[in-house]
Amino acid sequence: RVQQQLLAVRLQAHIGHRQNGRGAVSTTTLRQRWTVLHRLLALWADAGVPLSTPDALSEAHLAVLHRHWSARPDQNAATVRNQAQLLAQLCGWLARPDLIPLARAAGPPPTAGENAPRPPCPLSDDAIAERIDRIRAADPRVALHLELVRVIGLTHRQAARLQPAASYRDGVLEVFWETPKEQVLRFRIAGERPQAVVHTALALLPAPEQAVCPAEQSLPHWLRHVYRLLREVGKIGVPGEPTLAALKDPEAPTPVVLPRETWLLERAGLTVPGRR
Known part of the structure; x- marks a missing residue:
């Protein structure tokens, strides 16, 4: 608890702000950052190298996390990568920029798809926001x-x-309509823009039975309406303008695919066969 209090005082001026300096993070993001940092403190304490003071951060602490993440290949790679990213930010916040490369290297290596250069977005964030x-x-x-x-x-x-x-529940969006047969897609909503979209959705449609497509409209009718506004109002997907696919957000999460039976058992709080 003393470690957490010391760290909280030291990070007060940093942890609530975006890395690019463009304002404060959301309440959800701030809570997630503290959750991850408390988890890191616990891992270091369990490994016998507690972070006794904020100035004590060293290569030994990063090595503990590298061993922990490497020893558990079943962990979600995106989750570990997010933790490694926050670890790198922590190094900067605690005036140890020399440790940032090691912090980033402690996480899982990028996949082949992540190594491929992403084509530049044809519109700026502000231009996309204006059309939306x-x-x-x-x-x-x-x-x-x-x-x-x-x-x-x-x-x-x-x-x-x-x-x-x-x-949506506990930072996870589960999609069970219009998915491959007997599958559920689980999206972990971690980035600031994905979180903002989900929060907007919950504010606009707060009742569990409310879907994005209004109940009084058929799905084909709704999709025609969507495509019409996309083209006529947003000027997206018309000749000379970018398509919606070209404007895909780089923070878009990659879903985990679950068998529907496994998902149903988890929702019911029952044990999944083969797991303890």
């Missing part, structure tokens, strides 16, 4: 639908049938 705002003024649900596709990575049919209040 125009669509939002015409129909907030359509804007939400498009952001679920662009920022979260859902298909149009998944976005239309999503019931946000029934699908």
Whole structure:
């Protein structure tokens, strides 16, 4: 507890702000950052190298995390990568920039797909936001639908049938409509923009039975409405303008695919066969 208090005092001026300096992070992001940092403190204490003071951060602490992450290949790579990223930020906050490369290297290596250069986005963030705002003024649900596709990575049919209040829990969005047979897609919502989209969805559609596609509309009718506003109001996907796919957010999470039976057992609080 003393370690946590000392660290909290030292990080007070840093942890609540975005890395790019563009304002404060959301309350959810701040809470997640503290959760990860408390987990790191616990791992160091268990390994016999507690962070006694904020100035004591050393290569030994990074080596502990590298061994821990390497010894558990079953861990979600994206989760570990996020923890390693926060560890690198911690090194900067504690005036140890020399440890930042080691912190980044402690996490899992990028996959082949992550190594491939991403084509530059044809529009700036502000330009994308301006187009989405125009669509939002015409129909907030359509804007939400498009952001679920662009920022979260859902298909149009998944976005239309999503019931946000029934699908989101504890930082995870579970998609069970319009998925491959007997599968559920689990998206961990960790980035700031994905979190903002989910929070907007919950504010707009707070009841569990509410889907993005209004109940009084058929799915084909809704999708035609979405595509029309996308093209006519947002000027996206028309000749000479970028497609929605070209505007995909680089923070879009990669889903974990679960067998539907496993997902149902987990939802019911029952033991999954083969696990303790």
